[in-house]
Amino acid sequence: MAQDQHRTTTRILDILEHVSAVKAGMTLTELAQTLNAPKSSLFPIVHTLEERRYLQQNHETGRYIIGPSGLVLGAAFSADSGMEPVTKIMKHVVAVCQETCQFGILDHGNVLYVGKEDSTQAIRMISWVGNRLPANATAIGKALLSGLTDDEIRALYADGMPRLTEHTITDLDMLLAQLDAIRHGEIATEQEESTAQMLCWALPLRRQGKVFAALSISVPLFRCQEEKIAQVIQCLKQAQTEIEQLGELIHFF
Numbered sequence: 001m002a003q004d005q006h007r008t009t010t011r012i013l014d015i016l017e018h019v020s021a022v023k024a025g026m027t028l029t030e031l032a033q034t035l036n037a038p039k040s041s042l043f044p045i046v047h048t049l050e051e052r053r054y055l056q057q058n059h060e061t062g063r064y065i066i067g068p069s070g071l072v073l074g075a076a077f078s079a080d081s082g083m084e085p086v087t088k089i090m091k092h093v094v095a096v097c098q099e100t101c102q103f104g105i106l107d108h109g110n111v112l113y114v115g116k117e118d119s120t121q122a123i124r125m126i127s128w129v130g131n132r133l134p135a136n137a138t139a140i141g142k143a144l145l146s147g148l149t150d151d152e153i154r155a156l157y158a159d160g161m162p163r164l165t166e167h168t169i170t171d172l173d174m175l176l177a178q179l180d181a182i183r184h185g186e187i188a189t190e191q192e193e194s195t196a197q198m199l200c201w202a203l204p205l206r207r208q209g210k211v212f213a214a215l216s217i218s219v220p221l222f223r224c225q226e227e228k229i230a231q232v233i234q235c236l237k238q239a240q241t242e243i244e245q246l247g248e249l250i251h252f253f
Helices: 007-021 028-035 039-051 068-081 083-097 139-145 150-156 172-183 226-244
Strands: 055-058 063-066 100-107 110-117 132-134 188-191 198-207 210-220
Touching (some): 007 028, 007 039, 028 039, 083 226, 110 139, 139 172, 139 188, 139 198, 139 210, 210 226
Antiparallel strands (some): 055 063, 188 198
16 A cells, blocks of 8 residues: 555545445455455444445345445546546447447556446346456457557556456567557457457547547457448447547546
8 A cells, every 4th residue: 555545545445446346246254355454444444334325235145235325426427527428429339239338447457447338139248337357358458558658568567467368468569569550540359358259349539649548349259240340340430539529528537
């Protein structure tokens, strides 16, 4: 923990971030193991968060999930950050291509998903807002990483890159080559690097020349015919143009 961070405040935020990252929630024991902290020190914090409805517990499983007070904060973010027009564009993308569309920002070496519109297809990408995945393992993450310099990428992955599947790129030179292509206009791609049987395409979103977010579309492998891929790419490019034209209306970064 950084010297200038307040210990209790940091612990509260760690609890909320870890609980929100696990769709099924976490038990107090799992939180203690993850945070390397005694349950006795976590319990009063978790109890207070539950009392204030930032957490709620499933009493059958003992798992804590984000409560309604957390949802209120999330709704305030959506309203105040400029996400509403972005969400409208994402809904149109899904209506056209019938595939899941995701919006993310870079959080250190991870993608933080801050927007998602689900496909109506029975078989589709499973993810959720608030989830984090290693940027090197996702198309949307590569689109975000393209906004960094090669030296910044080397520093970010000085200790190596995480692997999610056998297809995840963990070779730095290979990643840098892909990022260079994205900087020169190619679409970021991923095939089963984060999830088996899933392909993904993504584009960076820029404001005043700086990458501030990225947009992706995920498609199950069995639906990836040439016509579908062309449609996905067209939808992404159109959405990229529309979101970038929003300019100062998007102001959460």
